[in-house]
Amino acid sequence: MTTGEKITVTNGVLNVPNNPIIPFIEGDGTGPDIWAASVRVLDAAVEKAYKGEKKIAWKEVLAGEKAFNQTGEWLPQETLNLIDEYLLAIKGPLTTPVGGGIRSLNVALRQELDLYVCVRPVRYFEGVPSPVKRPEDTDMVIFRENTEDIYAGIEYQKGSAEVQKVLEFLQTEMGVKKIRFPETSGIGIKPVSEEGTKRLVRAAIQYAVDHGRKSVTLVHKGNIMKFTEGAFKNWGYEVAEQEFSDQVFTWAQYDRLVEEQGKQAANEAQAAAEAAGKIIVKDSIADIFLQQILTRPKEFDVVATMNLNGDYISDALAAQVGGIGIAPGANINYVTGHAIFEATHGTAPKYAGLDKVNPSSVILSGVLMLEHLGWNEAANLIVGSMEKTIASKVVTYDFARLMDGATEVKCSEFGDELIKNMDTVQVNA
Numbered sequence: 001m002t003t004g005e006k007i008t009v010t011n012g013v014l015n016v017p018n019n020p021i022i023p024f025i026e027g028d029g030t031g032p033d034i035w036a037a038s039v040r041v042l043d044a045a046v047e048k049a050y051k052g053e054k055k056i057a058w059k060e061v062l063a064g065e066k067a068f069n070q071t072g073e074w075l076p077q078e079t080l081n082l083i084d085e086y087l088l089a090i091k092g093p094l095t096t097p098v099g100g101g102i103r104s105l106n107v108a109l110r111q112e113l114d115l116y117v118c119v120r121p122v123r124y125f126e127g128v129p130s131p132v133k134r135p136e137d138t139d140m141v142i143f144r145e146n147t148e149d150i151y152a153g154i155e156y157q158k159g160s161a162e163v164q165k166v167l168e169f170l171q172t173e174m175g176v177k178k179i180r181f182p183e184t185s186g187i188g189i190k191p192v193s194e195e196g197t198k199r200l201v202r203a204a205i206q207y208a209v210d211h212g213r214k215s216v217t218l219v220h221k222g223n224i225m226k227f228t229e230g231a232f233k234n235w236g237y238e239v240a241e242q243e244f245s246d247q248v249f250t251w252a253q254y255d256r257l258v259e260e261q262g263k264q265a266a267n268e269a270q271a272a273a274e275a276a277g278k279i280i281v282k283d284s285i286a287d288i289f290l291q292q293i294l295t296r297p298k299e300f301d302v303v304a305t306m307n308l309n310g311d312y313i314s315d316a317l318a319a320q321v322g323g324i325g326i327a328p329g330a331n332i333n334y335v336t337g338h339a340i341f342e343a344t345h346g347t348a349p350k351y352a353g354l355d356k357v358n359p360s361s362v363i364l365s366g367v368l369m370l371e372h373l374g375w376n377e378a379a380n381l382i383v384g385s386m387e388k389t390i391a392s393k394v395v396t397y398d399f400a401r402l403m404d405g406a407t408e409v410k411c412s413e414f415g416d417e418l419i420k421n422m423d424t425v426q427v428n429a
């Protein structure tokens with residue numbers, strides 16, 4: 001590790017030294033292979049962009065299997081303390097067992113540091129094999145709520161004393177009669193709050209404003225879950241109208257206009273708002289949304305949704321632009337400045353240690369981190385190099401198996417190619 005300085009924050013704005021200390025978690029499964037390639041690419045881009053003037057001082061922090069083997073803990077308090085202290089971190093994927101065992105460390109990191117937004121941009125790189133005809137039409141940024149919903153982990157196991165208590169409360173005190181098989185039910189609880197929703201939707205709209213995006217779609221299943229997902233929609237419209245009234249036009253406004261002045265007046269108001277460059281805040285029920293992102297992707301831009309919907313939508317949209325091998329993300333608290341950058345994918349355990357998988361998701365998460373630091377020159381170098389490398393058909397197995405005439409390379413070799421091709425990319429801020 002080189003010596004470095006701490007990133008600090010003043011009123012939500014980062015003060016970034018030229019040699020920031022940034023913690024990293026290697027991750028489980030394919031994590032170590034991916035991280036080894038990614039860190040070389042990130043360092044090379046910074047070196048090339050700033051010619052030694054800037055350099056990241058990486059600091060390893062432990063989580064997952066490596067932490068357990070070395071300390072007996074899956075997520076040591078020291079790791080949380082260090083990320084809290086240094087503000088930013090980047091991580092590889094961590095394993096979560098299904099149906100028992102430890103709860104997700106990935107979710108725990110987000111909750112412990114209150115990283116309430118999971119931002120997952122979905123864009124197409126020319127040449128990437130995709131299952132859809134026009135993958136370039138998919139250009140969306142998912143804002144997934146990251147601290148609530150069923151991910152709060154409030155669940156009680158079938159047959160336990162706890163589930164018995166909850167069932168008794170529901171049946172005797174709340175008069176619930178619709179639990180079909182009470183004796184053999186596990187119960188999960190889904191908290192969705194006004195505060196949590198509004199800070200998420202506020203961040204999504206602010207992003208749309210800052211990046212000149214056309215719309216924000218609130219995705220929910222509010223017809224069925226009225227007081228959680230339905231409320232998410234209503235609170236989303238409220239924050240849009242209360243805090244961004246000069247910048248947005250909402251479908252809630254549209255509906256009110258239809259009622260008060262008729263459909264033609266509402267259509268005219270929406271057209272005028274669009275012509276004035278206002279962001280349209282609309283909503284979509286989750287099931288039809290999953291169909292329309294495939295059939296009419298151009299109609300969607302920024303997407304704001306709850307935790308579980310966001311998890312499903314992230315992988316579905318990643319598939320449209322070539323899959324989970326090229327799907328970056330960032331978990332952010334816009335108020336405290338804390339952020340952890342990580343891929344959308346998991347540990348892909350069957351490929352662990354084979355130096356095989358695509359490192360692009362973590363590398364592009366690193367690009368989001370560089371942008372977050374304001375180091376756009378280095379970020380642009382990586383994106384430009386990735387465009388060139390993919391266009392030259394030198395790719396990892398996931399793309400090679402679907403591409404005619406591709407040269408399949410290992411995870412580490414793809415990193416080498418990216419570094420090599422940086423020399424042909426113009427550095428732009």
Ligand SMILES: NC(=O)C1=CN([C@@H]2O[C@H](COP(=O)(O)OP(=O)(O)OC[C@H]3O[C@@H](n4cnc5c(N)ncnc54)[C@H](OP(=O)(O)O)[C@@H]3O)[C@@H](O)[C@H]2O)C=CC1
Pocket residue numbers: 030092093094095096097106324325342343344345346347348349357358359361398
């Ligand atoms: N944030 C995190 O740390 C996350 C952790 N996880 C955890 O990861 C573990 C495994 O989850 P699983 O559901 O199998 O999902 P994964 O995302 O780990 O893998 C599913 C499939 O996606 C493809 N894939 C994943 N990563 C890459 C990559 N870098 N390059 C190319 N292809 C890739 C592979 O497809 P193919 O087989 O077609 O080659 C792989 O078999 C679980 O414990 C889960 O909880 C899951 C998601 C996020």
Ligand SMILES: O=C(O)CCC(=O)C(=O)O
Pocket residue numbers: 094095096104105106107311314344346
């Ligand atoms: O934490 C996990 O194991 C899975 C999380 C996940 O799928 C996600 O955040 O997209």
Ligand SMILES: [Mg+2]
Pocket residue numbers: 311312314315344
């Ligand atoms: Mg997921």
